Amino acid sequence: MNEVYVVGAGQTDYGSFPRESYRSLFKEAVDTAVASVDAEFDRESVDEAYVGTLGVGGRQLGLPGPAVTEFAGLNGTATTRVENACAASGVALRQAVLAVRAGVADVALAGGFEVMNDVSSERTGEWLGVSGETEWERMAGTTFSGVYAQMADAHMAEHGTTREHLSRVAVKNHANGAKNPHAQLGFETNLEDAMNAPAVADPLNLFDCCPTSDGASAVLVASRDAAEELTDNPIRIAGAGQSSGRVGLFQRPSLTEIPATQRAAEQAYDEADIGPEDVEFAEVHDCFSIAELLAYEDLGFCERGEAGPYVASGATEPDGERPVNLSGGLKSKGHPIGATGGGQVVEVFKQLRGEAGDRQVSGLSRGLTHNVGGSGGAVAVHVFEEGWA
C-alpha cells in the first residue's frame, strides 16, 4: 500500500463573510494550503481533487467541485464532489488517500467549503435538519439539535452525565479557540455562563451548540516519492477509516453510542497499528457538547459512560493527558459544514509541525481527526504521525 503524507494544509477564517463567495473562500483555503508547503508547489501537479460540501444553499448545486477547483487554479484536475453531510471533507480526505494508494495520483487535494450565513436562520435550521433522517425525523418535526438533545438526555439517564460535564466541553473549547485567529467565536467563557445559557433543545443550551459558519479548508496529500520532493517535515496519514451507520437515530440499538465512529476508528487504528491509548491528541466532532463526550467513548479515549468524569478530570485540556480540540473545535472555531473535516486536519498538521502559535502543545507526534456526518450516519477517522514511515 502506497504511503500517503500531508504536505500542506490551510483554511480561511470561519465566520460570516457576506462579501465572499463559495469560490473565493475555497480559493483562499487552497492558496493557504499551497503557501504552507515547504518546497515550491505547482498546482498543475495536483492529479485529483475531492471537494466536500453539503451545499443546500442557492449557489452551484450541481458540479460545485469543478466550479471551485477551476477558480482555485486547478482547471482540468479530475474533481469529485463528495457529501456525507457534516463529514463531507473528512470523507474527501479519505478519497484523496485512496487515490494516492491506488496509484492514480501522486498529489491530491482534499477540502471543502460551506456558505451558511446568507440564508435566514430559519432556513439554516432546515438546512441543518437535512443532515438528520428526513422521512421519520425531520418531517416529523425533529430539529437537528433535538436529535443530539435526545442523545444527551439518554447519556445523562444511563451514565449520570451532568449539566456541568456538558458545559466543561464548551469552556475548554472556547479557551482553546480564544487562541486561534481563525476561530469564529474566539472568546473565552466560564462554567457559570455556559451552564446558564438559554435553552436550545433541552438539555442542550446555546453553549452546547456550534455556530453556523462560512469557510473553507484544503489539504494537500502526496505519495512518498512526491512528499520527499515537497518537504523535510512530513506528516504521514498512518490510518484512514470510514464507516456508515443508521441515518435515523431511532433505528440504532442505543442512543448513547455511534457505531460508525467505533468502526471507522477501528479501521484507522488497525491501519496505523495502534490503539486508542496511543493517540496523543485529537480534533473531534463537537457539533454539540454531547458529541464530544460520545466521541471520547466511541474512540476509546475512556471507558463507556465515563466521558463526563473524563472531561471533568482535565484529561482533554491542553495540559492534560490527551488534549482534544486544541483548535477550539466546532464549538468555538466554527462549523462551515463541508469545510470542517479538512479544517481539523489543518490543526493536526500545525500541531505536529510545531506551527500552532499560542495553541502549540509541545512534544506531539501522533494525532487523530474525527468527523461525523449527521448524527452518526457517516464517520471518517484519520491518524496522523510525524516523520517518514
Next chain:
Amino acid sequence: MNEVYVVGAGQTDYGSFPRESYRSLFKEAVDTAVASVDAEFDRESVDEAYVGTLGVGGRQLGLPGPAVTEFAGLNGTATTRVENACAASGVALRQAVLAVRAGVADVALAGGFEVMNDVSSERTGEWLGVSGETEWERMAGTTFSGVYAQMADAHMAEHGTTREHLSRVAVKNHANGAKNPHAQLGFETNLEDAMNAPAVADPLNLFDCCPTSDGASAVLVASRDAAEELTDNPIRIAGAGQSSGRVGLFQRPSLTEIPATQRAAEQAYDEADIGPEDVEFAEVHDCFSIAELLAYEDLGFCERGEAGPYVASGATEPDGERPVNLSGGLKSKGHPIGATGGGQVVEVFKQLRGEAGDRQVSGLSRGLTHNVGGSGGAVAVHVFEEGWA
C-alpha cells in the same frame, strides 16, 4: 495495480414511478445487481459503497448515500455520496475502482438514483439548470437545453452538421430503446417525425432531448481474488478515466469540443493500453443529440467535425462498425441523473456477457461508457473487457 472486475450490474426501469421512493428504487437496483452475480452473493461482503445523486429534490438532502445503502441491506458499509451532476454514478464507479485498487475493498458497490418526476416541470427545469454554470449562465437566464443548443449551433456553423444528422441520433437510439424493457421511451420514431418535432431550444427540438426520469442503478465490482469466487464470466474494468473542465461553456476555448471527455478518454485508453479504434461498442452520454455527436469526436471514434456524416453512415447502428447506445441511450432509455452512469455499465455488462436479449450484438469483447456532468464540467470514461487479464 489491483485488477478490478464487474461481477454484477442491475437497474430499475427508467420512467415515472410516483409510488416508489428513492430508497425503494435504489434497493431494487441493488437487488437486481445481486441477482445478476453468478455465485451466491453476500451483501455483507461489500466493503465500500459509492452512491451518485444530484438530489436537489425534497428528500434526504444530506447523507443520501448511507440512507439508501442501509435500506438496501448494506447497513454499516462505508458509503460515500458523490455528485458531479449527470456524471454522478460514472464518478461513483471510478471511486469504487480506486477503493479496490487501493486495497481497502475486495468488493465495492457503485450506483446511483434520481427521482425527478415528483416536482413540477418548471422545477425540473431549474433542477437541470443547476448542472450548468450558476452565476453567469443559469442566473443570466440560460436553460440547460440552451447550453447544448449553443453547442449544436456552433457545430452546424463550424462543421456543416445538419438537422438530419442530429435526428439520426434520435432515430437510432429510439430503435435501440424499443428493444430495451427498461426504457422509458421505448418506442421507435422516424426521421420525418424526429426532424419536425416541436422546438425546445433552437436548433434542438423535442427529439433531440432526453426525458426526465426516475430510476436507479447498481454495479458490483471486485478484486481479482474476489471475482474468481463470484464468476466464471468476468468483465474487467481495463481503464477508468476522469477529468474536469470549465463548468461554464463560455469559459471554454471552443463550443464544439469537451476537453474533459478528451482527457478522461486518454486516461482510460492509456490504462487499458488501447486506442479509440479498439473500442467495439459504447454507451455515450446523449442527454441531447448533439452530445452524442460531440462524444464521437472527443472519444476519437471519428475525425473532428465528421460526427454528422459518421452517424449518417450507419457506423454506430447495431450492425455498424461501432454500435453506440445499444440500450437506447439517455434519449430513449431515460436519464435519471444520478443513475445514468451506472445504467450505462448495465448495458455493457449484459452485451459482453451475451445477456442483452433482443438487443444483443454478437461477438463483442470490449466496450466503453462515457458519462458527462453538466455541459462537460466533469466526465468519467471506463473501458470494459471480457475475460481475465
